[in-house]
Amino acid sequence: MRSFVTKSALVILSSFFVFNSIYANGGEGEKKKSKKSKQKNKSFLLKEESPITGDFTKGSFKITSYLGVPPFKGTWEAIDDLTDEFNYTGKNAEFYKKWKDTYFNQWLGPGLTEWNPENTNVIGGNLVLKASRKPGTDKVYCGVISSKKQIKYPIYSEVKAKVANQVLSSNFWFLSPDDKREIDVLEIYGSDREDHKWFAARPSTNYHVFVRDNGNRILEDLNDQNHHTLPNDEPWREGWHRFGAHWIDPFTVDFYYDGKVVRKLIKEKVKDPEGLGMDRDSFLIIDLEDHDWRSNQGFFPTDEELNDASKNKYLVDYVRTYRPARSFRLEGGLIQNGSFDEPDLNQWYWNKKVRLSADLNENSGEVFSVNLAGKGAKIIQEVEVEKNTLYKLSYKVKGANGGAVLVGVYSIDEEKVESNEGWKYETLSFNSGNNKTIYITAENVSDSKVLVDSFKLKKIE
DSSP states (O other), X not given: OOEEEOOOOOOTTOOOOOOOOOOBOTTSSXXXXXXXXXXXXXXXXXXXXXXXXXTOEEXXXXXXXXXXXXXXXXXXXXXXXXXXXXXXXXXXXXXXXXXXXXXXXXXXXXTTEEEOGGGEEEETTEEEEEEEEOTTSSOEEEOEEXXXXXXXXXXXXXXXXXXXXXXXXXXEEEEOTTSOEEEEEEEEEOOOSGGGHHHHTOOEEEEEEEEEOTTOOEEEEEEOOEEOOOGGGOOGGGSOEEEEEEXXXXXXXXXXXXXXXXXXXXXXXXXXXXXXXXXXXXXXXXXXXXXXXXXXTTOOOOHHHHHOTTTSEEEEEEEXXXXXOOOHHXXXXXXXXXXXXXXXXTTOEEOTTEEEEOOTTTTTTOSOEEEEOSTTOEEEEEEEOOTTOEEEEEEEEEESTTEEEEEEETTTEEEEEEESSOOEEEXXXXXXXXXXEEEEEXXXXXXXXXXXXXXXXXXXX
C-alpha cells in the first residue's frame, strides 16, 4: 500500500531539492488516485539559485559493469519477441509465446543431428540445450530453439552463454526463411579432447549466401569465416561469455565477443551474385548440432560424452535483442533523455550514488532505468521554460521495502512517496511563476534503492 507524505512549504534560499516520487505498477489498469497535497506556485526561485553543486557530474556515465546491452552509444529499446531472461522454470506459456523448441520448419538438422523438443528446457534461470544419443542409432538428439517472429537490421542481439564441452557445435545464428541468407554469431566445437584444443579455442563468426536450385539443394555456398581467440588460446567452454552482433544493414555486421568488436563485416567482403547481401527478415536460432563434414572425419560424440551431465549441455543465461528507439527528445517533451536510453546520462546531473539498471526484468523490458541506489542519490536536469505557464511533469517510480523518493521542481513543488509496489505512473502539475529556468529533480530519501524512469515535461495548453 502506498503512503504519501507532503513536505511543508520550502523556505526561500533553502538548499532543499524539490522532488516528486511515486511507486507505480505499469500496465495494471487504471492508475490509483493518490492522497496527496501539493505546494502550488511556490516560484520564488532567485536568479542564479540552483540545486547543482560540485557533488554532481553531467553526462559521461560509465556503464562498464552492465552487461547484455548494446556496447556502443545510441538509444535502444528491447524487442520482446526476441528477448528472454529465462527467469522461469520449464517450457511454460511464456516460453512458447516467443520460441519453438524445434527448428522453424520441418528440417531435423544437419549430419547426425536430430533436433528433439525433449532436449530443450529452462532450468535454474538458464535455457538448457542438451545432447543425447538417439537409442539404437548413431544419431544425436540435440536441443534447439527458434524464434516465432522474424527480424532484420538494424538490430543488436546478444546471448550470454556457456558452450557445451562437446565435439558438437554450440551455435547462435540468424537464417532467412528461404534458407538463402545466414549470419553466424557463434559457432564453436567446445570439446576437451586433445585433438580439439584448436577448435575449442576458436569460435567462428560467418555469413552465408546460398545459391539453391528449385529443390532447395545448395549449388553454391558463398561465405567468409573468421575465428576468434582468448588470451593464451584459452578454451571458451570454461566460462560464461557474451556473443553479439550489430546487424546494421545488408552489408554491415559488427560482431562483439564479451563487449568488444572482434570482426567487422563490410560490403567488400560479402560475395553475392544478386548484390543484395543480408537483406531479409530472419529467424533467431540457438542450438546444438552435428556437422556432417566433421562426423564424416570421425569427429562424432561418444556415448560416454553424451551421458556426462557436465559435458552434454549448452547453457544460455539470456538472449537480448534491441532496435534503435525513437528519439526521446520529442517523446520526453522538454526533458531530454527522459527514459535514460542514452546510457551516458546526457543532459542529467548525477551524484556518486546513482546507478543504471540494465536488468530487463527489473525495468519491465526497457533497456535502462535509473537506480537511485541509496539515501541521497540524486539526479537533476536543468530545463528552459516560459514564465507564468502551467506545465505537467510525468514519470514512473518503482521500489521495495519502503523505499521513498522525492520528485519535483526545485523551489516550486514536490511530492514524496513510500511504496512496496511495482512500477506506477504519476504526474505533477505546476506553474513556472517568474522562472525561465527550472530544475527537475529526484532524490532517494530512504535506505532502499528506488528506480525512476520515463520523465516527461510538457506545457499544459
